[in-house]
Amino acid sequence: MIDCPGALDWTQRYMRIPFVDEGRGFDGADCYGLCWLAWREERGVTLPDALIYGSTDVENTEALNAAIASRRPDFVAVEDPEPFALVLFRCEGRPVHIGLCVGQGYFLHTDSGTGVMLDELTARRWSRRIEGFYAPR
Template identity: 35%
Template sequence: MSGYVGIPYADKGRDESAGLDCWGLLRLFYAEQFGHRLPSHDGRYLSSDNRAETCALARFEIDRAWHPVQMPHWGDAVVLNVLGRPFHVGICLARPDFLHTLDPHQGAVIDSLRSPAWARRIDGYYHYRKD
């Protein structure tokens, strides 16, 4: 997973060299690791900071192509609450680690879902339904 760590963060980012937002990182990971082409959705929200738009889009995407799981496996998505709403997505690695990007100063990082910053923010785990 070290190949993903450090990829720069960019609002609405869909290009690895220019930077990725959390959905862009998930798209890249799924394309490279599983051969799945997830939709871009880059034209469906104005900014990653627009919580209402991104939450609605997250719900749409989950209902469209993902199913909830109780025990996540490597590569499953974890949806996390930010400011009380399901807003952020990461990729489950070896438990309890996950890969995500949210901070423009750090880029993509591996964090622990057991850390105080994330343990109480888990909205759910999801497995992608293959195309």
């Protein structure tokens, strides 16, 4: 986790949100739920929901992969991500984690171990796991 650059101050309202599987609100969110909430609150756009997969646990990867695949028609791949592009990451070789590009090379995401955080897309831990960047159609 890193300190928030000044231009990204808007992200601070999300930092205290606890991780909750299938959560979609300020009282708790999973990785997609955080993106869903930020799009709704900051852009006034409700993204397609992805609650069909159940838990975001890596043990549930087959259901999660099916959910991701079923939602891909709702999104278009983008080469140069702008703020609010979704970034999909591979974990254990599968695309199972998602974050929200927020600008200046940072992304916002959450997981069960740490809660919401800002990280750099170029950080070694994340840059080699990027599956792609997406925007809603």
